[in-house]
Amino acid sequence: QVRLHQWGTGLLKPSETLSLTCGVYGSSLRGSYWTWIRQSPEKGLEWIGESNESGNRKYNPSLKTRVTISLDTSSDQFSLRLYSVTGADTAVYFCARGFYDFGTGEFYFDSWGQGTLVTVAA
């Protein structure tokens, strides 16, 4: 069973860089799409982006110019960096595993981290 545990800074000032890391336990990073999702009252659940171990990355166009998702296969961790944050980036951030079933074509988020509240305030 895959478990995800995430950590990072919870309070930022505008223009700073958000940095979160997610540790993967019970699985390697191979074969899945490692994902960040955030949730706020204003926007609900918002997919930020994903990366796999081949370095294939996809980002939400609304955040693409400010976000980087990277994998560290040596330590089975992946991370999120969101640059130049504003109050609109205040949200609970979740890491998740995106699993693609090549047999059926289904894709879903089947494991999630516990969530990290990130607040952006001057």
Next chain:
Amino acid sequence: DIQLTQSPSSLPASVGDRVTLTCQASQDINSHLNWYQQKPGQAPALLIYGASVLETGVPSRFTGGGSGTFFTLTIASLQVEDFGTYFCQQFHDVPYTFGRGTDLKI
């Protein structure tokens, strides 16, 4: 982006009730839809994928249906542990998007 509209936004119900939640997509997404349950202070948890396939360990009282633009999640007989917020999510196209949720409450 593909928009997902869930209804109702809030649904009062009682233990033993049969309830149906709906999710409507802004364009044809085939069966590329998942359902999640979220409880306060927790991450969402996968219930159903591919519109109708139950995730391992999810009770059989949950049923997913639909294709194209209209989808349903039915709970046959509500249990106490079923109360929470339910979200649909599409994986037909990037960016993957979620509905705003249905809050199922006592």
